[in-house]
Amino acid sequence: MILKGTNLKLSFGGLVAVNNVSFEIEEKTIFGIIGPNGAGKTTLFNIISGVYKPQEGKLFFKDKDITNFPTYKRARLGIARTHQIVKPLSELTVIENVMVGACFGKKNYNLKQAQKVALDVINFVGLSTKMFTQAGQLNVAFKKRLELARALANEPEILLLDEVLAGLNPKEVDSMLNVILKIKQNGITIIMIEHLMHAIMKASDYIMVLDSGEKIAQGSPQEISNNQRVIEAYLGDPKLAMQLVGAK
Numbered sequence: 001m002i003l004k005g006t007n008l009k010l011s012f013g014g015l016v017a018v019n020n021v022s023f024e025i026e027e028k029t030i031f032g033i034i035g036p037n038g039a040g041k042t043t044l045f046n047i048i049s050g051v052y053k054p055q056e057g058k059l060f061f062k063d064k065d066i067t068n069f070p071t072y073k074r075a076r077l078g079i080a081r082t083h084q085i086v087k088p089l090s091e092l093t094v095i096e097n098v099m100v101g102a103c104f105g106k107k108n109y110n111l112k113q114a115q116k117v118a119l120d121v122i123n124f125v126g127l128s129t130k131m132f133t134q135a136g137q138l139n140v141a142f143k144k145r146l147e148l149a150r151a152l153a154n155e156p157e158i159l160l161l162d163e164v165l166a167g168l169n170p171k172e173v174d175s176m177l178n179v180i181l182k183i184k185q186n187g188i189t190i191i192m193i194e195h196l197m198h199a200i201m202k203a204s205d206y207i208m209v210l211d212s213g214e215k216i217a218q219g220s221p222q223e224i225s226n227n228q229r230v231i232e233a234y235l236g237d238p239k240l241a242m243q244l245v246g247a248k
């Protein structure tokens with residue numbers, strides 16, 4: 001077990017965004033998180049990465065209680081994330097952006113070491129042709145790869161991917177999925193939030209389903225796509241419900 005949450009709870013005023021959520025994530029697996037809009041997925045990511053402190057519950061990284069650790073300490077432990085809205089440093093080139101990631105990661109790299117890590121990661125995610133392009137000039141698909149590269153440059157043990165497939169065309173989705181599976185093969189544990197049902201079903205070893213802040217199911221992709229409660233949760237969004245049933 002690399003990450004464990006117990007009875008996590010976080011409210012915004014009267015709204016309980018994450019309610020009594022517990023989970024255990026095994027090392028070197030892909031753990032998918034799905035749920036309708038507003039289910040609490042991003043809030044849970046923010047609790048895991050340390051942006052928010054839960055009002056109740058605890059978070060453990062390899063049995064170490066990290067509930068009160070600030071974000072930078074979690075990054076040093078090896079927890080890195082991408083953001084739903086990609087935020088590159090637009091004026092800087094791709095390689096400079098990734099070097100920033102390397103400098104703030106697990107190890108205290110100097111510039112030369114950071115450059116080496118950045119080059120490796122840029123090759124790995126397929127961004128080498130864009131290395132000297134200003135980040136602000138990239139299209140969405142390349143910006144998503146850059147976001148992934150910046151997180152990988154932290155040399156994480158756990159990588160949190162927040163909708164890295166959103167806005168990509170089917171070919172780009174396939175290509176990004178291949179990168180994600182390669183990251184897993186390299187021994188990194190991945191926790192991913194995704195609305196694209198067939199993609200998360202294909203990639204994940206286990207899936208946790210949230211609805212209105214609560215965990216309503218957890219299981220293999222096949223178990224989840226057969227789960228009556230999950231299908232009902234998605235009925236407010238018939239298109240997603242059909243994808244879920246079709247994703248069996």
Ligand SMILES: Nc1ncnc2c1ncn2[C@@H]1O[C@H](COP(=O)(O)OP(=O)(O)OP(=O)(O)O)[C@@H](O)[C@H]1O
Nearest residue numbers: 012015016017035036037038039040041042043044
């Ligand atoms: N900073 C905040 N202040 C107040 N309410 C918030 C805040 N962040 C999230 N919420 C609310 O908490 C609930 C859960 O939001 P969250 O973004 O975690 O859901 P989500 O499952 O990630 O949704 P989506 O799939 O639409 O991204 C929503 O009702 C949202 O409006």
